[in-house]
Amino acid sequence: MENQEELEAKILEIVREQFKKDGGANGVNFGSFDHFLNMSLEDRNDFLLRMAKEKKIAVFNSLNSRRITMPK
Template identity: 40%
Template sequence: MDEIEAKIIEMVKEKHKRTGGCNGLSFNDLAGSFEIDFPELRKIIDKLVSEKKIAYLNHLNGRSLTLPK
């Protein structure tokens, strides 16, 4: 579980660096990168958000993940 959390944070940081923080990482990008089911991935993401390691970015086309401000 810790490996997956570390990988998610790394992917979010990489996307933040590449886009300058303007775009977040979509759930589809994450779901395709891991061999776990979506509800389990959702639990991990919610845990990281509650710990303020990542944050939700709400935009016109949905919701994505980014670094907290």
């Protein structure tokens, strides 16, 4: 498994690209990272929520799901 810093860098890259496209309005869903995280849903969610707690990403509730964007 890749180290934590590399995983965070990949996540931030995906989120930043989407942020550039939509200005943070839409974000990306939690499943957008499953192809390289290879974690259980609980572990993935804990990992992403820890990043949000550290203010590296922001999690918000859209109409149908929780989504991730850059902190404003």
